[in-house]
Amino acid sequence: MLIKTGRDGFIHPVSSEITPQAVYRDRREILRLMATGAAGTALAAWAGRQAQAQAQRPGKLAALQAARSTVPGAVTMEKVTDYKDASTYNNFYEFGTDKADPARNAHTLKTTPWTVEVEGLVKKPAKYALEDLLKLGAQEERIYRLRCVEGWSMVIPWVGYSLSKLVEKVEPMGNAKFVEFITLADPKTMPYVGSRVLDWPYAEGLRLDEAMHPLTLLSFGMYGEVLPNQNGAPVRLVVPWKYGFKSAKSLVKIRFTDREPKTAWNKAAANEYGFYSNVNPEVDHPRWSQATERRIGEDGLFAKKRKTLMFNGYEAQVGQLYAGMDLKKNY
Template structure:
């Protein structure tokens, strides 16, 4: 049996699932995964079973950071277990099921790796990943992260504010937006040939969103470098938006004058708006966004919690959207 290293946030005994309840839940999950319920429940059950039973991979290289002092960058909420964080992922280059990236992303090669910073900047540059790592002091930030389907996590990320990089390259007055481009490599990303999205994967932020101190350029989580399925070797993290806004495995950061046409806007403009701020008053066309379940807290058996405006970061980021119709600019 494998045990995770104690990182200083052990649960009190009152929060430990009784053994009998645990065994009963596992039996039900097996039934669900075998097709006793609908396809959606089956998929969820299979992923949950993977998270519960998959062996912890060899410990990745350490990437520690000082506890962040940025306002809003830390929460005292219970962390989502490492196994859940690394087995429930959207990374369509490695498959469309939430469990696919954990199974398939071992093919991704993260060295050598460069990130090109270009467009409306005075100092464009191609950064080697190790140079990018050393650009600013690493911090640990514990962020709530929201999935569009109604699930959420609490993850201890390691990185630094994207604004540190932005200040280095000196955007021009024409730089109104920042565009993030993910690697597209059919040799190491087996699902790039699928028609589910237009490749490469592209995301974007308004320049003030990108400059906000909460917007993170992340290189790790749980004190280790990013696992491949979580966006190695470098990704963005924007905690007040839905998870798909945080581009993974970034190879290009472009500063542009016009709003970039992002991958999900191209794929479904009526469902995925450019801003994609967490707003419980705006439903997805096919489901409500008013409530959520926290991954790692018994999933389908856990009582839903109300979704917070801007994912709980309204005090820090709400002023950026003053006067905007957040139902129109969703």
């Protein structure tokens, strides 16, 4: 049993107390480049990244210290979406169907104490208290694109670690082929649970190899702080090459199974939301095109839509997972 008692929450180190490993590595890189004569360009790039990093943490919630990820593809140099936009324009139907509803209503969510139960076809099933779950892997900052099926996108600096750390800890059995993710469904704190829009609790799923991919993130924070309630506190999934609804929020149970799990949106409208839901500009939603997207924060009069990238721009990292598959049939 891994649940701790006598604690109401967890404490994160204050960012000013230590030098982040990512900053330390950047400084070392600057010194190396100075020796090769490339210092001017390097200093400008480093200063830009530092300025962006300082702007990322809004100082609203507890700090969550993290080193910059070294996982291939885990950090995009695209402009990060403003925290205000990322925390006020959300899909979280347990708190309402309008994009502004979660930020208005999610204050009722109670995130401490919190446990995540791992069960099913694993050798080491367990219940993890949040503080124990945090300790399973070193916290990393990963700047991922988030693409939603409605046609909008963001760039968010998430904090967490590869889900594979947890998967390896619980030791899946040989017949485990899929991972199901179950989220909290508490009508006392989530006012829209019980509405007819979805079958509650919200459930999502991945193939085991997708869950084991290093880009698949178990996230506890964003912008250098713990997750806001409306963004899936206290722990959520982030699968950057899939549409946003695959990244289940406020996880309470992870189940390993030999069968493809039934997922919330697939049950609601199978012809619109497939099990895989990989970002694919060549496969339109039945009611709108997926060829382009609108980046939140670029809403000016003359702002152009962006071309949607295959696998949301992560094709080099994840394309091999779907070799030989018909991606129009397996949408």
